[in-house]
């Protein structure tokens with residue numbers, strides 16, 4: 001490559017720093033450190049579940065925790081605002097990193113930070129599962145002082161009986177936590193019928209003995225509550241019922257979710273038909289295999305139409321379901337067998353198609369930039385380890401194929417290829433099915449990493465590129481010149497103010513984007529906002545003028 005011969009002797013290779021800002025990455029190459037705030041966003045969106053090629057899950061978590069703690073020390077209120085914003089908008093595949101960061105903020109933050117956590121707590125811990133996760137995280141970090149008891153207790157106290165009943169029935173436990181355990185930690189008494197129910201006690205009048213902090217005994221008698229919330233009463237009836245017709249009547253009357261129905265009824269097609277009527281989008285997507293296995297979803301069945309309607313654009317947007325959850329459901333459903341256990345089914349192709357379409361709807365609306373867009377996927381070995389957001393089988397490597405398709409489908413002028421230490425031809429086009437694109441990338445042999453290749457390839461072939469979009473873990477080390485040098489070289493030789501968007505697929509602190517180059521910018525893979533923000537960046541003329 002003649003350009004490389006011209007430039008390489010004048011510039012450092014990737015195992016040497018290009019400038020004083022660079023730091024060594026885990027592969028022995030030099031890259032730019034991202035700010036602690038970018039690192040925070042990466043953690044909130046990508047999480048650390050499953051670790052990476054270079055770090056075990058716990059090490060990667062520790063690195064991220066250090067970074068979150070630095071942000072909390074710098075501006076804890078700002079951290080909590082970021083947590084809320086990302087969590088509430090549904091931009092992250094999982095809410096656990098947000099809950100973990102919130103537990104850190106409540107443990108290590110100053111008084112203002114803690115007040116901010118109190119303010120946003122129920123926005124971030126929206127459902128029972130979230131509450132359990134938060135409690136498990138915070139329980140390992142600090143003691144149950146009055147402020148924590150109040151924070152968690154308010155989650156119960158501020159909900160009315162019916163809303164709380166729905167939460168405690170749908171989300172009964174997680175890991176070792178049950179609601180009764182959480183109430184006990186909060187020192188919550190029995191002054192509310194539903195609390196008594198959660199503790200396994202009846203709604204009748206009762207006297208409670210309590211030992212005060214100073215050791216004295218306190219005796220309180222509570223009145224009998226009128227009745228349990230309707231949902232709880234219905235649930236108690238459901239547990240006793242032996243007749244299918246009654247089970248179905250109760251499901252329809254109370255709009256029970258599948259979590260509330262005893263397992264003995266879970267193989268009945270009529271039970272699932274009743275459940276499907278009011279099933280939320282998320283549960284529908286998660287139970288497609290089960291509903292196919294019991295025979296509710298089958299060719300020409302009306303349930304297929306119900307599911308297709310539920311996966312319509314408006315419903316998907318309203319539900320805030322994350323595209324990665326749809327992608328995982330698609331991969332599982334198409335395979336005809338459950339991730340664990342022995343559940344198998346005959347997938348209905350219309351459902352597979354609907355999931356494929358729903359994936360794209362779950363991202364923010366993207367306005368195409370119309371620019372010449374080169375999508376370059378790092379398919380090196382390190383990208384093939386770990387998982388994106390803890391999704392089994394979804395590595396940063398094959399997940400990047402799905403992300404690239406989102407942009408490829410909106411941009412009229414695109415070209416996709418892969419790279420490791422060499423250019424890798426990827427048999428993917430915008431009309432490809434998600435699952436086959438993910439498969440295609442999974443099957444490519446692994447290699448070393450050189451993130452300068454997209455620019456070198458474009459220059460060698462005189463491709464007129466407006467933007468290079470590189471999906472990578474930023475663990476580049478093998479190349480003769482740095483990606484930043486290659487971009488500058490491309491701009492100079494081709495006389496084009498081309499930009500470079502770096503889409504991080506792993507939550508680490510590295511980037512090939514030079515923070516002082518306005519034409520290079522960091523993005524986060526599987527942030528639902530990424531394709532739209534990326535398109536803004538590409539279209540924004542002001543930025544290219546400054547290059």
Ligand code: CA
Pocket residue numbers: 380381382383448449475476
């Ligand atoms: Ca690599």
